[in-house]
Amino acid sequence: MFGMARLTPKQRMIRLRESQILDLARPMIAQGGLAALSMDAIAQELQTAKGTIYNHFPNKEEIVLALAVQAVDRRLELFNHAVMMRGTSRQRIAAIGIACEVYVDVLPDLFRAEQIIRHETVWGKTTEKRKEILRNCEGRCMHTVAGVARDAVAAGDMVLEAAHQIEDIVFGLWSLVYGGMVLETTSPSLVDVGIVDSRAAIRRNCNSMLDGLKWQPLYEPEPYSIWVQQVRTHLLANCPPAGAVAVEEPDPIRAETKPRKLAKPAKLGGRE
Structure with missing residues (x-):
């Protein structure tokens, strides 16, 4: 994940947990929208208290925004x-x-x-x-x-x-x-x-x-x-x-990372 090398252990744990929450929420929302998103189900799957989920996201809408x-x-x-x-x-x-x-x-x-x-x-x-x-x-x-x-x-x-x-x-x-x-x-x-x-x-x-x-x-x-x-x-x-990014906060480390060089396909000879 971007920027993980310079994060403290606590920060890495927070990002990992937020990534896990989003990974579980994504199929719920895809199948049934906001109504299908369950904080209880996420907490149960992660084997943690529901309050822990709310420590990361204050409500279901914030998860959708993330x-x-x-x-x-x-x-x-x-x-x-x-x-x-x-x-x-x-x-x-x-x-x-x-x-x-x-x-x-x-x-x-x-x-x-x-x-x-x-x-x-x-x-x-x-x-x-x-x-x-x-x-x-x-x-x-x-x-x-x-x-x-x-x-x-x-x-x-x-x-x-x-x-x-x-x-x-x-x-x-x-x-x-x-x-x-x-x-x-x-x-x-x-x-x-x-x-x-x-x-x-x-x-x-x-x-x-x-x-x-x-x-x-x-x-x-x-x-x-x-x-x-x-x-x-x-x-x-x-x-x-x-799920490539664990959390969506601005990350200066990510901004400093040079983009990967992309393989360029052969140039198309005809007109579009």
């Missing part, structure tokens, strides 16, 4: 893997979209926790300290997307008339991809309204938006399909496990 922080942290790791792949700016922005798909496919329990925490009744019962951690991590995800858009402008792949359009693009893609994934996992009526393949629909909408902005190179089905498979293969090989 899992949501894990969720966004994993998504950020996948985003970072995606943007470091060789390719045009259009390919790299597409890779981030595929990273969102891999995140939902491989870490559905964390995605569920991320959805639950956005309910005001849950969010309102959590601590400001951990809320700020989530905001910062989510902001870093959005900055990663914005960075690729700025690279596109700098390379001449896209021409924007106003500076605020970068933020508009980020919000537009976020709405299409995240919103589409939420509907995919929660709506029982997509097939009834003609959406047989929601992933394909999300990709088409994103490509239509980017083509409308004249972000070069424009969408071409065959090279795009090849790129999608290449990105998925790379990301699945590098997807972080759900």
Whole structure:
């Protein structure tokens, strides 16, 4: 785990216990939401008093928020893997979209926790300290997307008339991809309204938006399909496990750690 080498024995014990609590809470929330999360069951499984659980997390909502922080942290790791792949700016922005798909496919329990925490009744019962951690991590995800858009402008792949359009693009893609994934996992009526393949629909909408902005190179089905498979293969090989981080407090040791060098796939010759 990040930063463990410099922690005191007591700090390591605290982090380990919090990691154990989150590992037990994750499947409960995935199966039945907040109502299924039981402090009693967690305490029994860990063979400790329920008060010990409350020493780490003041309520069930705080556990959900801690899992949501894990969720966004994993998504950020996948985003970072995606943007470091060789390719045009259009390919790299597409890779981030595929990273969102891999995140939902491989870490559905964390995605569920991320959805639950956005309910005001849950969010309102959590601590400001951990809320700020989530905001910062989510902001870093959005900055990663914005960075690729700025690279596109700098390379001449896209021409924007106003500076605020970068933020508009980020919000537009976020709405299409995240919103589409939420509907995919929660709506029982997509097939009834003609959406047989929601992933394909999300990709088409994103490509239509980017083509409308004249972000070069424009969408071409065959090279795009090849790129999608290449990105998925790379990301699945590098997807972080759900419980990789024991606790979500800011860690200066982690910030000082140099990122791993990633294996870069062969450059795709065709246009996206």
